[in-house]
Amino acid sequence: MDERSQEEKETERTGLDRLLSSLYRPGPLIFLFTLAFAALAGLGYFLLTEETPPPVVVVEEAPAPAEAPRIYEEDTSSDMEDMVKQADLAIIETMKAMDLGLNQMDLLDVEIRRLEGKGYHYQVLQLPAVPNHSLFLKNLKTNLASRLPQAVVEPSAKNELALFINGLPTHRLLLESVPLALPRPEPEGPELAVVIDDIGENLPILKGLLSLDFPVTLAVWPNATHTRESAELVTENRHDLLIHFPMEPQGYPEYDPGDDALFVKMSPEQIRQRVALNVARIPEAIGVNNHMGSRFTTDAPGMKVALAEFKRNGLFFLDSMTTGKSVGRTTAKEAHIPYYERDIFIDNVKDVNAIILQLKKAENVAHKQGHAIAIGHPHRQTLDALRQWGQTRNKAIRLVYLSKMAPQ
Numbered sequence: 001m002d003e004r005s006q007e008e009k010e011t012e013r014t015g016l017d018r019l020l021s022s023l024y025r026p027g028p029l030i031f032l033f034t035l036a037f038a039a040l041a042g043l044g045y046f047l048l049t050e051e052t053p054p055p056v057v058v059v060e061e062a063p064a065p066a067e068a069p070r071i072y073e074e075d076t077s078s079d080m081e082d083m084v085k086q087a088d089l090a091i092i093e094t095m096k097a098m099d100l101g102l103n104q105m106d107l108l109d110v111e112i113r114r115l116e117g118k119g120y121h122y123q124v125l126q127l128p129a130v131p132n133h134s135l136f137l138k139n140l141k142t143n144l145a146s147r148l149p150q151a152v153v154e155p156s157a158k159n160e161l162a163l164f165i166n167g168l169p170t171h172r173l174l175l176e177s178v179p180l181a182l183p184r185p186e187p188e189g190p191e192l193a194v195v196i197d198d199i200g201e202n203l204p205i206l207k208g209l210l211s212l213d214f215p216v217t218l219a220v221w222p223n224a225t226h227t228r229e230s231a232e233l234v235t236e237n238r239h240d241l242l243i244h245f246p247m248e249p250q251g252y253p254e255y256d257p258g259d260d261a262l263f264v265k266m267s268p269e270q271i272r273q274r275v276a277l278n279v280a281r282i283p284e285a286i287g288v289n290n291h292m293g294s295r296f297t298t299d300a301p302g303m304k305v306a307l308a309e310f311k312r313n314g315l316f317f318l319d320s321m322t323t324g325k326s327v328g329r330t331t332a333k334e335a336h337i338p339y340y341e342r343d344i345f346i347d348n349v350k351d352v353n354a355i356i357l358q359l360k361k362a363e364n365v366a367h368k369q370g371h372a373i374a375i376g377h378p379h380r381q382t383l384d385a386l387r388q389w390g391q392t393r394n395k396a397i398r399l400v401y402l403s404k405m406a407p408q
Contacts, residue, residue, distance in 0.1 A: 080120040083165050085349045087151050090143035092353045097139055102353050104128035110364040117324030121361055122170055130175040137161065190366035193217055193402040195375045197244050200224025205378040210237045214390055214399040219244035219289050222278035223260045235284045240401040242318065243278055243285045247293030257292045262306055264299045271302060275309040286403055289318035297326040304331055311337040318402065320375060338407035346376040355385035363394050371405055
């Protein structure tokens with residue numbers, strides 16, 4: 001039984017119970033509801049009126065477009081001479097497939113013919129004995145179809161095939177040994193100069209060229225990665241050193257000779273400044289040949305200024321003949337500057353056997369006209385071909401530095 005007094009019990013209820021009882025009275029309850037409502041209204045107003053920050057948009061940066069690779073040589077694939085080289089390669093492929101000894105193929109004769117002002121080579125090739133003429137013809141037609149659809153090959157005489165490109169004869173193939181008189185060289189012997197362009201980027205290839213046991217003339221880019229080191233290596237090894245001078249090509253800017261080139265839009269003073277700049281980069285040079293230049297070398301006013309500056313600096317000019325419309329010869333004659341002209345490009349087709357065949361053509365041209373100039377580039381295939389050709393080349397032909405050859 002609860003023994004507490006009524007007063008004690010009343011006192012006990014004055015705690016939490018008394019507070020709750022007072023809160024639930026009408027006055028305080030209304031006040032609390034009003035306060036809560038005001039707080040909620042204020043919060044709503046704040047949420048509705050606050051400026052909502054824009055959503056964060058993550059934009060992935062598009063990768064920078066890949067820089068188009070710089071094209072270092074002009075496109076001459078439509079030239080007759082380049083098509084002749086594709087036909088050469090088809091012949092080589094056919095011989096390989098039939099196990100015919102490539103080292104037994106002989107270039108009996110070559111003749112420089114012209115089409116639209118550009119030279120190409122008509123050639124007579126003596127193949128090693130072909131056991132199955134019909135199979136050889138069939139295989140050659142297949143290889144030509146894949147490389148050069150414009151070419152047609154057909155029997156022309158007993159044991160002979162004739163090859164035509166766009167209706168023009170370019171090759172006479174002798175499938176059996178046939179005696180053929182060759183032109184006799186002059187008593188002192190014909191001369192051949194091998195020039196390698198585009199030096200300045202690949203030092204190992206340059207060192208390989210310098211190690212060859214015959215003279216090679218080297219043309220260095222004036223603004224290459226290793227211009228100075230290359231020029232010093234060439235002069236230390238006592239090889240002829242040329243400036244491989246960039247000039248505007250047809251098709252510029254797709255074919256870009258570089259910022260240090262000569263352009264037809266230049267004023268005479270700008271040409272003089274550009275020549276001075278590039279000569280200062282390779283002061284040891286004894287001559288100049290053009291890099292690209294199929295546009296600039298046709299521009300008589302620009303060429304007149306450029307060649308006059310070359311002469312003033314004691315340099316000769318080798319025309320790489322990137323176009324049959326070059327005014328190099330006539331301009332050089334007017335400027336009284338020593339002038340040379342390229343006869344053969346040896347490595348437009350980067351195949352060792354094709355390059356060796358081009359070198360044999362250069363030998364034949366030297367036999368016929370007493371001299372020849374062949375231009376190549378610092379490719380691994382070119383170096384390998386020069387090494388192989390050096391072992392079997394015609395020793396009746398004297399290999400010389402370009403400066404030892406009489407100007408044309």
